[in-house]
Structures are given as C-alpha cells and as structure tokens.
Ligand code: SF4
C-alpha cells in the first residue's frame with residue numbers, strides 16, 4: 001500500500017462531479033479529505049490523502065487527468081513566521097483558500113493552517129519572508 005497527499009484543482013464544470021466517490025468506488029482507493037475549497041460553478045481545490053496499491057493509485061491519477069482535474073503532489077507544508085509578519089496584507093488577497101486573512105477591525109492578519117493548500121503564492125509575494133516552505 002502507498003499513501004500520497006495530492007492537491008486537486010477543478011475547473012468550474014467539474015466542481016459538482018463525484019470525483020472522490022469515483023476514486024473510492026472505481027479505483028479501490030482510500031480517500032481522506034484534508035482540506036477543501038470548492039465554490040459550485042467556480043474553480044475548486046481539494047487536498048486529499050490517498051492510499052491504495054501503486055497501480056490503483058496511478059490509475060486514479062490517470063482518471064483525474066483524463067477528466068481535466070489538475071493534480072500536484074503535496075510534499076511540503078507552509079509555516080507562518082508570525083514574528084516576521086508586519087500585517088501588510090499583501091498576501092491576503094492572493095491566498096486562494098483564505099487561509100491568510102485580515103480582520104477588518106484590527107487590520108491584523110491571521111493564518112489558518114487547516115485551510116492552506118501549500119500553493120506557495122504567499123511565499124512568493126511576502127516582502128518580509130514571513131511565509132516559509134517546510135519540506
Ligand atoms: S500557501 Fe499561502 S497563499 Fe497558498 S493557500 Fe497556503 S497560505 Fe494561502
């Protein structure tokens with residue numbers, strides 16, 4: 001058995017498809033949804049932990065590619081270095097899952113790790129190196 005963490009990006013026409021159900025039912029995989037961000041009729045993202053036989057895993061990934069779901073292995077994590085953050089908010093409008101958000105009253109930024117899909121956009125944009133990739 002092999003376990004892998006993978007980020008799935010759905011185009012708008014696939015956000016209401018039973019993709020995880022098919023991975024379980026048709027490809028005999030165990031699927032654990034770690035994080036998700038899906039807005040019907042808009043783009044969606046899911047982070048899945050998928051376990052199964054190597055061959056079945058490959059078949060499942062091939063199925064996703066065939067129907068137009070982009071996949072990317074998740075082998076890293078993102079850390080917010082709070083002490084370095086100046087709450088400049090440069091990252092908050094770019095974060096696709098709103099893992100980084102700003103409290104309007106206080107203008108303080110916070111990081112909700114459970115929502116993060118490790119897309120690294122914040123790492124690229126942060127001028128103070130307050131977002132870090134951990135491998
Ligand atoms: S890596 Fe940064 S921008 Fe991407 S989801 Fe996580 S917090 Fe948001």
Ligand code: SF4
Nearest residue numbers: 085086088089091126
């Ligand atoms: S861009 Fe960097 S410094 Fe600015 S709010 Fe985001 S994490 Fe903090």
